[in-house]
Amino acid sequence: xxxxxxxxxxxxxxxxxxxxxxxxxxxxxxxxxxxxxxxxxxxxxxxxxxxxxxxxxxxxxxxxxxxxxxxxxxxxxxxxxxxxxxxxxxxxxxxxxxxxxxxxxxxxxxxxxxxxxxxxxxxxxxxxxxxxxxxxxxxxxxxxxxxxxxxxxxxxxxxxxxxxxxx
Amino acid sequence: xxxxxxxxxxxxxxxxxxxxxxxxxxxxxxxxxxxxxxxxxxxxxxxxxxxxxxxxxxxxxxxxxxxxxxxxxxxxxxxxxxxxxxxxxxxxxxxxxxxxxxxxxxxxxxxxxxxxxxxxxxxxxxxxxxxxxxxxxxxxxxxxxxxxxxxxxxxxxxxxxxxxxxxxxxxxxxxxxxxxxxxxxxxxxxxxxxxxxxxxxxxxxxxxxxxxxxxxxxxxxxxxxxxxxxxxxxxxxxxxxxxxxxxxxxxxxxxxxxxxxxxxxxxxxxxxxxxxxxxxxxxxxxxxxxxxxxxxxxxxxxxxxxxxxxxxxxxxxxxxxxxxxxxxxxxxxxxxxxxxxxxxxxxxxxxxxxxxxxxxxxxxxxxxxxxxxxxxxxxxxxxxxxxxxxxxxxxxxxxxxxxxxxxxxxxxxxxxxxxxxxxxxxxxxxxxxxx
Numbered sequence: 001x002x003x004x005x006x007x008x009x010x011x012x013x014x015x016x017x018x019x020x021x022x023x024x025x026x027x028x029x030x031x032x033x034x035x036x037x038x039x040x041x042x043x044x045x046x047x048x049x050x051x052x053x054x055x056x057x058x059x060x061x062x063x064x065x066x067x068x069x070x071x072x073x074x075x076x077x078x079x080x081x082x083x084x085x086x087x088x089x090x091x092x093x094x095x096x097x098x099x100x101x102x103x104x105x106x107x108x109x110x111x112x113x114x115x116x117x118x119x120x121x122x123x124x125x126x127x128x129x130x131x132x133x134x135x136x137x138x139x140x141x142x143x144x145x146x147x148x149x150x151x152x153x154x155x156x157x158x159x160x161x162x163x164x165x166x167x
Numbered sequence: 168x169x170x171x172x173x174x175x176x177x178x179x180x181x182x183x184x185x186x187x188x189x190x191x192x193x194x195x196x197x198x199x200x201x202x203x204x205x206x207x208x209x210x211x212x213x214x215x216x217x218x219x220x221x222x223x224x225x226x227x228x229x230x231x232x233x234x235x236x237x238x239x240x241x242x243x244x245x246x247x248x249x250x251x252x253x254x255x256x257x258x259x260x261x262x263x264x265x266x267x268x269x270x271x272x273x274x275x276x277x278x279x280x281x282x283x284x285x286x287x288x289x290x291x292x293x294x295x296x297x298x299x300x301x302x303x304x305x306x307x308x309x310x311x312x313x314x315x316x317x318x319x320x321x322x323x324x325x326x327x328x329x330x331x332x333x334x335x336x337x338x339x340x341x342x343x344x345x346x347x348x349x350x351x352x353x354x355x356x357x358x359x360x361x362x363x364x365x366x367x368x369x370x371x372x373x374x375x376x377x378x379x380x381x382x383x384x385x386x387x388x389x390x391x392x393x394x395x396x397x398x399x400x401x402x403x404x405x406x407x408x409x410x411x412x413x414x415x416x417x418x419x420x421x422x423x424x425x426x427x428x429x430x431x432x433x434x435x436x437x438x439x440x441x442x443x444x445x446x447x448x449x450x451x452x453x454x455x456x457x458x459x460x461x462x463x464x465x466x467x468x469x470x471x472x473x474x475x476x477x478x479x480x481x482x483x484x485x486x487x488x489x490x491x492x493x494x495x496x497x498x499x500x501x502x503x504x505x506x507x508x509x510x511x512x513x514x515x516x517x518x519x520x521x522x523x524x525x526x527x528x529x530x531x532x533x534x535x536x537x538x539x540x541x542x543x544x545x546x547x548x549x550x551x552x553x554x555x556x557x558x559x560x561x562x563x564x565x566x567x568x569x570x571x572x573x574x575x576x577x578x579x580x581x582x583x584x585x586x587x588x589x590x591x592x593x594x595x596x597x598x599x600x601x602x
Contacts, residue, residue: 030181
């Protein structure tokens with residue numbers, strides 16, 4: 001088994017890290033720092049085991065990202081929002097900021113899903129993996145992928161409250 | 168455009184401005200080499216023996232600088248060669264173990280996760296443990312672009328499958344494992360092909376430097392073994408290759424008690440999603456409650472809190488999960504604030520930790536009293552005889568012996584002369600709670 005040498009791996013990271021970071025960003029529910037940490041963590045692990053990877057590296061790394069995000073443990077990455085006990089009026093978003101807010105909203109809405117359900121949606125609808133490919137990446141059955149997809153879309157719809165956000 | 172197409176479109180728009188750090192490739196290589204270094208083991212005084220796990224070869228080198236090696240045990244170590252252990256020559260037992268493996272995996276709670284098995288199985292180790300005759304079986308698996316051995320533990324004269332390790336999760340395939348089995352799961356058995364030193368820590372102990380005492384495990388030709396005294400909690404056990412491990416070096420432990428729950432419950436080293444708090448509470452708690460009149464901000468990004476010196480005595484360095492729930496912030500005056508967190512690091516143990524911060528810096532940590540976990544309600548003493556009451560999300564009122572002071576919110580600082588409080592809301596105690 002030839003595996004992948006160090007130079008090849010560095011080239012891979014250089015050329016594919018933007019796409020992989022995008023996947024990580026969605027897997028982390030729109031948390032940029034957590035996405036950077038996740039990607040670096042996974043790439044370090046893959047670097048150490050690169051000689052035993054038997055197929056193309058990118059699907060392997062995507063699967064590792066999805067699994068690592070779905071199995072995050074020890075410390076949950078989270079943002080702290082301050083909410084004074086006295087209620088304050090909600091502020092609306094207008095103008096050009098609205099588009100950015102909506103984009104963030106979709107990523108954050110993903111963050112409201114259970115990690116494995118989120119991973120299924122990201123692999124299916126961002127990375128365009130088939131149900132079978134998603135199942136293989138996450139080590140589950142295609143039936144699980146189907147049910148997680150269906151439930152995930154339902155929950156995402158509820159979180160976003162309106163389809164307008166994803167139009 | 169249908170819904171899923173719109174979702175794909177929205178997801179792509181969401182990452183339009185995502186850019187990696189330009190130095191990522193170099194940082195990855197440096198980080199990977201640091202990881203590898205932490206796995207090196209100083210085996211004997213005066214000589215550094217470096218366990219080099221490479222595909223196709225396992226070699227010990229003296230004083231070799233960090234090289235280009237993988238840190239995985241090659242499949243051949245598990246799948247080939249004579250069976251190790253005191254029962255390695257007991258052909259009848261080995262055959263029974265292999266037969267029990269073959270039938271056991273057909274009905275395993277993990278059978279949907281035992282993917283890519285090739286049918287090539289081998290007894291890696293067989294010996295006698297306090298639980299009886301014991302075998303570790305390895306079966307070759309090829310899936311997900313990798314080849315790796317799936318391990319299983321079988322126990323008894325007529326062996327039965329006690330635990331199998333499907334390791335469908337990529338990051339777990341390389342992780343060293345510790346089986347826990349026997350009465351109360353008090354026997355810990357670690358596959359140890361190179362017969363290196365292995366250490367076991369029974370529990371987190373605040374009095375111990377580093378939070379844990381480490382005991383050398385007994386070596387038994389290819390495995391390491393420790394049996395804990397009755398009354399020990401196997402969930403607290405950690406195993407490592409050094410007596411001063413980093414969290415990343417801690418072994419995954421697999422209590423047999425979790426086996427029948429299937430893969431999701433099998434590993435104590437896996438995700439601990441919610442612990443003693445409900446999903447709803449976790450999802451609602453990503454916010455800080457500022458007690459009215461408070462002028463301070465939230466403490467800090469809580470992820471970093473666990474690394475701070477001030478928490479050292481409170482956090483198990485090898486906790487499977489540490490979770491700080493919502494934060495209640497109280498302004499104490501004189502530049503001091505108190506920050507209270509529901510905190511758990513064991514699924515069955517919820518605490519209220521309070522951090523006093525002086526001029527912005529954490530000064531001391533102490534523990535409050537949890538009245539109930541769900542919905543969360545806790546109290547903590549504050550300077551001047553006052554009491555913090557924090558709930559998620561009740562309405563706190565109190566009395567000083569006469570009239571009741573109306574609720575001000577889900578958290579409140581009660582004066583020193585308060586004698587009782589109440590919390591209104593579903594699931595909270597209905598009556599007065601004396602102070």
